[in-house]
Amino acid sequence: MANPIELIDSIGVDSFKDDTERYAAKEAARRLLARIETPFERIWALAFENPVLIAGLQLCQDLGIWAKWTAAAGEGDEGKTQTLETLLGFCNTTVEPNLLYRFLNHMAALNVLEEVGPNTWKPTPLSLAMGDGVSYIDQGVRCGLDHTIPCGVNLAKFLKENGYREPLDKDKFENYRELFGDDFFGFCQKNPGAGGSFIGLMTALRNHKMVWTEVYDTRRLLDGADLDINADGQAPAPLFVDVGGAHGLDTQHLLARHLSEIPANTLFVEDLPEVVSTHAQEQLDPRIQRIAYDFFTPQPIIGSRVYFLHAVPHDWPDADCLRIFANIRTAMRPGYSKLLIYEVVLPARGATSLMTTLDLELMNCVSGLERTEAHWARLLGEAGLKIVEIFRHPRAVESVIETELAEAN
Numbered sequence: 001m002a003n004p005i006e007l008i009d010s011i012g013v014d015s016f017k018d019d020t021e022r023y024a025a026k027e028a029a030r031r032l033l034a035r036i037e038t039p040f041e042r043i044w045a046l047a048f049e050n051p052v053l054i055a056g057l058q059l060c061q062d063l064g065i066w067a068k069w070t071a072a073a074g075e076g077d078e079g080k081t082q083t084l085e086t087l088l089g090f091c092n093t094t095v096e097p098n099l100l101y102r103f104l105n106h107m108a109a110l111n112v113l114e115e116v117g118p119n120t121w122k123p124t125p126l127s128l129a130m131g132d133g134v135s136y137i138d139q140g141v142r143c144g145l146d147h148t149i150p151c152g153v154n155l156a157k158f159l160k161e162n163g164y165r166e167p168l169d170k171d172k173f174e175n176y177r178e179l180f181g182d183d184f185f186g187f188c189q190k191n192p193g194a195g196g197s198f199i200g201l202m203t204a205l206r207n208h209k210m211v212w213t214e215v216y217d218t219r220r221l222l223d224g225a226d227l228d229i230n231a232d233g234q235a236p237a238p239l240f241v242d243v244g245g246a247h248g249l250d251t252q253h254l255l256a257r258h259l260s261e262i263p264a265n266t267l268f269v270e271d272l273p274e275v276v277s278t279h280a281q282e283q284l285d286p287r288i289q290r291i292a293y294d295f296f297t298p299q300p301i302i303g304s305r306v307y308f309l310h311a312v313p314h315d316w317p318d319a320d321c322l323r324i325f326a327n328i329r330t331a332m333r334p335g336y337s338k339l340l341i342y343e344v345v346l347p348a349r350g351a352t353s354l355m356t357t358l359d360l361e362l363m364n365c366v367s368g369l370e371r372t373e374a375h376w377a378r379l380l381g382e383a384g385l386k387i388v389e390i391f392r393h394p395r396a397v398e399s400v401i402e403t404e405l406a407e408a409n
């Protein structure tokens with residue numbers, strides 16, 4: 001075998017034929033690290049390197065360095081390489097030079113920057129994304145600092161204090177409420193920064209995951225949908241209601257697939273008032289209407305062909321899901337409406353780290369959980385809904401669960 005270090009160093013993102021192969025290689029690289037790191041190196045990275053790396057990423061964000069560096073890099077090679085002096089010039093306030101240097105040095109040691117000489121660095125795809133203003137990668141860091149990291153610090157202690165019971169009753173005991181004095185979504189409604197970072201992370205996560213219209217054949221919805229404009233030119237029946245739709249990108253993807261077929265006034269994205277007015281930043285096609293709505297109250301859009309829940313039930317224990325489903329159920333037209341749920345269906349074995357991370361972050365922040373197929377069938381059955389089919393894709397972390405009213409009338 002060739003020198004293994006040279007071999008590993010020769011591999012780059014261009015070495016793979018597509019993103020599936022790149023992802024598989026990344027997972028293989030993680031297994032490689034797990035094999036060759038000592039236990040000490042592993043915990044050192046987790047508990048020591050990462051907290052101050054996150055702090056450095058946020059510090060450069062607060063100082064305005066990432067945005068200016070990304071803009072300069074976009075103007076050509078000259079803007080890419082920067083010295084400590086020029087980076088200090090990018091800052092929106094006075095910073096002691098050696099303070100900034102110490103963080104840049106750590107980020108270079110961990111490959112967030114590339115050190116090209118003394119006091120001189122080049123950006124990487126990660127540092128450029130931190131400043132691009134469109135990928136919401138910076139909001140992922142902010143969301144960690146606002147929510148998941150403080151909750152994670154408290155979680156083991158919280159579970160010990162509560163006798164190692166699964167947190168599945170938000171009113172009785174909840175990690176987030178213990179720390180922040182309010183539940184997650186309540187806190188986000190009252191704190192624009194924390195609410196905005198969460199919706200920003202949701203947007204980045206949506207862009208990372210597979211688009212639902214690639215997992216599910218949307219012809220199943222369009223065929224048989226009542227889309228004919230009335231004689232008096234009035235809007236036809238609603239087609240798609242994205243409940244807890246946040247950014248609205250899932251609705252935008254449906255529209256993009258059927259641009260010429262979908263008339264105005266048929267697509268709706270519902271979410272809490274502050275999300276609709278402030279936190280959601282994506283510009284949507286004017287055919288899509290955003291509506292402020294609390295899904296624990298009666299559904300205002302009646303008789304839609306589809307009600308859609310993406311990554312919503314997993315935020316809630318079963319009892320709360322039943323209340324959400326009941327409000328949708330009442331609005332569904334028998335024999336016509338479908339409820340689609342795009343969520344993780346946990347496999348009996350071989351859950352990926354994205355699935356297990358989501359599952360435990362839900363416990364950490366909202367007393368939520370990911371569910372197995374048997375759990376979904378039981379819960380939906382209790383709600384008066386029946387599973388028609390579960391649509392899966394080998395590269396998708398989530399599946400589309402198509403449901404209908406159990407009783408057609």
Ligand SMILES: C[S@@+](CC[C@H](N)C(=O)[O-])C[C@H]1O[C@@H](n2cnc3c(N)ncnc32)[C@H](O)[C@@H]1O
Pocket residue numbers: 185202203206243244245246247270271272275293294295296309310311312315
């Ligand atoms: C995990 S996010 C999923 C967002 C989006 N569907 C996606 O997959 O990216 C859950 C969404 O539910 C919304 N939400 C929480 N409580 C709600 C309520 N009572 N009524 C309506 N929306 C709510 C949140 O604001 C958030 O946008």
